[in-house]
Amino acid sequence: MYIEKGSQWNAAELETAAHEHLISPAEEMAKLGTSGGRPMFASADGVYIWDNRGHKLLDGPGGMWCTQVGYNSKPIADAISAQALRLCYNSPWYSLSGPAAELSKRISDFAPGDLNHVFFTTGGSSAVDSALRFVQFYNNVLGRPTKKAIICRIDGYHGSTHLTAACSGRAGNRPNFDLALENVSFISAPNVFRRPKGMTEAQFLDHLIAGFEERVNTLGPDNVGAFLAEPLLASGGILIPPKGYHARILEICRKHDILYISDEVVTGFGRCGHWFASEEVFDIVPDIITFAKGVTSGYVPLGGFVISDKVLSRVSGENAKGSYYTNGYTYSGHPVSCAAALANIEVFERDNILEHVRDIAPYFQEKLQELKTLPLVGDVRGTGLLGCVECVTNPEDTEASEFDKQVALRVDRYCYEGGLIVRPIGSMCVLSPALIITKEQIDEMVRILRDSIVKVQDELKAEGLW
Numbered sequence: 001m002y003i004e005k006g007s008q009w010n011a012a013e014l015e016t017a018a019h020e021h022l023i024s025p026a027e028e029m030a031k032l033g034t035s036g037g038r039p040m041f042a043s044a045d046g047v048y049i050w051d052n053r054g055h056k057l058l059d060g061p062g063g064m065w066c067t068q069v070g071y072n073s074k075p076i077a078d079a080i081s082a083q084a085l086r087l088c089y090n091s092p093w094y095s096l097s098g099p100a101a102e103l104s105k106r107i108s109d110f111a112p113g114d115l116n117h118v119f120f121t122t123g124g125s126s127a128v129d130s131a132l133r134f135v136q137f138y139n140n141v142l143g144r145p146t147k148k149a150i151i152c153r154i155d156g157y158h159g160s161t162h163l164t165a166a167c168s169g170r171a172g173n174r175p176n177f178d179l180a181l182e183n184v185s186f187i188s189a190p191n192v193f194r195r196p197k198g199m200t201e202a203q204f205l206d207h208l209i210a211g212f213e214e215r216v217n218t219l220g221p222d223n224v225g226a227f228l229a230e231p232l233l234a235s236g237g238i239l240i241p242p243k244g245y246h247a248r249i250l251e252i253c254r255k256h257d258i259l260y261i262s263d264e265v266v267t268g269f270g271r272c273g274h275w276f277a278s279e280e281v282f283d284i285v286p287d288i289i290t291f292a293k294g295v296t297s298g299y300v301p302l303g304g305f306v307i308s309d310k311v312l313s314r315v316s317g318e319n320a321k322g323s324y325y326t327n328g329y330t331y332s333g334h335p336v337s338c339a340a341a342l343a344n345i346e347v348f349e350r351d352n353i354l355e356h357v358r359d360i361a362p363y364f365q366e367k368l369q370e371l372k373t374l375p376l377v378g379d380v381r382g383t384g385l386l387g388c389v390e391c392v393t394n395p396e397d398t399e400a401s402e403f404d405k406q407v408a409l410r411v412d413r414y415c416y417e418g419g420l421i422v423r424p425i426g427s428m429c430v431l432s433p434a435l436i437i438t439k440e441q442i443d444e445m446v447r448i449l450r451d452s453i454v455k456v457q458d459e460l461k462a463e464g465l466w
């Protein structure tokens, strides 16, 4: 029965099983064993999801920034099925598979500069973790055992392994965990909206660059191994750095032989209208790019990093000194996942998805900007098919207040009722829909969001809270 049409259990039975037995990421432990408020999704098509009560929802976050070609793509499902029947598994520790080989070539072709070698993992956290472990390996092989510090940013997000969690600077993810912080150093986020009062954007850029340079000098360049950064901070609230930020940081990295890791787990695979955003949108060719999510449009897990020939050549071939990069997983570059990724790329090419994003993104941004006239909206920002609407009840606040976080939750509840998933991050409603979204669907999304914000404004006033 399960094979033919999914579970035999009805909605209530499935919910009971989940409440009694399932632990979810970011589980609110006080609510474990209760209904908890997390919806259960049953099916999906294109940009829409149906929950297990039959309620149709436009998927604003695109799963978790990952459903690029949309739900229910037959070519991807068929490729998964065919590969599962042909060769469902091979151990990457002692063998190769055709899909991984072909995909490594495709990704090398998309990647900028001489980034021509791909290391596959199982998702975004393992991709970034593997890149960071490569930095350790690299400097040890080069005989520079002190060159290990990783500089990253407050409000950045890089994953949920021991090391990537340590490199993630979002305060809300930290309580009650021990973090591997000994080689991790944080600098400010390039948050233009919350920049110090009275600073122009150009001054803010100089201030950020000076902060990075000062940190390198304080730690000592011989102790700094890598700079790790998302091109734009996604989970941090679509924080787009001032123009020139990455290029200027890269220049300092080059000067001190510090590896530049661009975490494109969110921005890769079309989110900004290009395979990767580092070069096309942010004008840099980093040493390493990490990717995941959109590489399979979320159909199956996969991630990895692509690295430059220049960096790799320093610790390979004659320079390898008998070393092995003993990092990897049973499911690194799983053949079914790589087959799904190849089919995903075919769908991108068949349907001109990158061109579509470049065409429709200005409309998406323009429609979101229209929300700025609402009194509850403090800022609207975005690029490509990434957008953020930030709720601000008190413009004097220098950071998001607890009250504003509750306000965003209220907006989210009305959106859900109205047929839109938002999944607020703190006070921010972040949108990253599937890349196939149409103008009509953007209109629908922005209309539901606007109506919901207006309802919350009225409600807060009626309750005397604002």
Ligand code: PMP
Pocket: 064, 123, 124, 125, 126, 128, 157, 158, 159, 160, 230, 234, 235, 263, 264, 265, 266, 292, 293, 303
């Ligand atoms: N890097 C970035 C920029 C991310 O946004 C995420 C996940 N949201 C990760 C890494 C971790 O990816 P995963 O959840 O697939 O492990």
